[in-house]
Amino acid sequence: MQLQFAMDTLTTEAALTLAAAAAPHVDILELGTPLIKSEGLSAITAIKQAHPDKIVFADLKTMDAGELEADIAFTAGADLVTVLGTAGDSTIAGAVTAAKRHGKGVVVDLIGVQDKPARAREAVALGADFVEMHAGLDEQAEDGFTLDTLLRDGEAAGVPFSVAGGLNESTVAAAQASGARTAVAGSAIYGAPDVAAAAAAIRAAIA
């Protein structure tokens, strides 16, 4: 199972520090949406140049202009970009067109989608590499949030999926057991006092 580190920070400098600490333990370095909004495409280039051996994931959360937004992120150095599952099919298809031109990939983020298994199948039929079963930071803070629903949706989808929703050392094994191809961990790593140790502990839990 791949481990993806979501760097939800606001400066390229902070992201480079986080990436340097966690890189030995993770497969995918994700530039979180706030980082890309704060620093722009240059942050993607900086992370790819510092870690050419890692898969660089730009969490664009694209909702429109799929081909254009994906194209500029791939040109900047991204290997994977996200498009929202709530976007129209043509937006997903546009991003897939850009991905094919660059030899890169598209992930469809199902944050906020009601019927995640059904939209997951549609996204993969449109050419997405995989989908992200995702409960965002706000949803995680709501009363009654549980990871179980996400994991059940992943199992039901029948297509390749990642899981993101506050995964940590204690819960990541459940994501692996659900059949997820990738576990996404953000706050459990970047919020830890020892970033390298936190990434290593999550890796060890799914080794």
Ligand SMILES: O=C(CO)[C@H](O)[C@H](O)COP(=O)(O)O
């Ligand atoms: O995309 C995101 C929020 O929209 C986060 O990067 C994702 O949820 C992973 O972070 P965490 O493990 O803290 O949930």
